[in-house]
Amino acid sequence: MPRTDVPLFPLSTVLFPAGSLSLRIFEPRYLDMVRDCARHDASFGICLILEGHEVGTAAVPAAVGTFARIVDFYTHPDGVLGITVRGGARFRVVRSRVRDNGQVHGQVQCWPDEPVVEVPVEFGLLATILERLIEQAGGAWRDSPRECYDDAGWVGFRLAELLPLMATERQQLLELTDPLERLRVLLDALPRFQKA
16 A cells, blocks of 8 residues: 655665665755654655756656665754664655655555575675675674674675665666575676776
């Protein structure tokens, strides 16, 4: 059953389930959205921009996005509001409309969570690469439990965040519903990132 009137935040990046993003909020339409979500303890949707820009006229969002829940508020040195969001379930936009203030809202169909599948031996290299990337980059994933690296979905989503992929490639990985297919695509892309 589609949820009605979910605020959508089109961005030039992709948020993955359980992923984290820091956002600068300065446009009135998004300040209103953040205030409403905080007041009602509600999520909003993040979708990749297909046409347009993050600032100014309403952009055209991709049809598949991720629910974002605000987990932190802070103020940047220049006075701009900053928020950190955590990715939840994925959704498909059934219908969208632009409000008078330029805020995009949509009816969305929630996707079921992926099954938890162990990383097969043939994709073990990907879990090892992810572990090394997290050791180097640090951040939110540094203290992840060891069993996370055995979960094909978790490994695929984290690699999709950390590898230098194009936004359209990240979107394609977000839209895949089979965690092993996502690992297959990532394994095929690896040679592009190996040093000569």
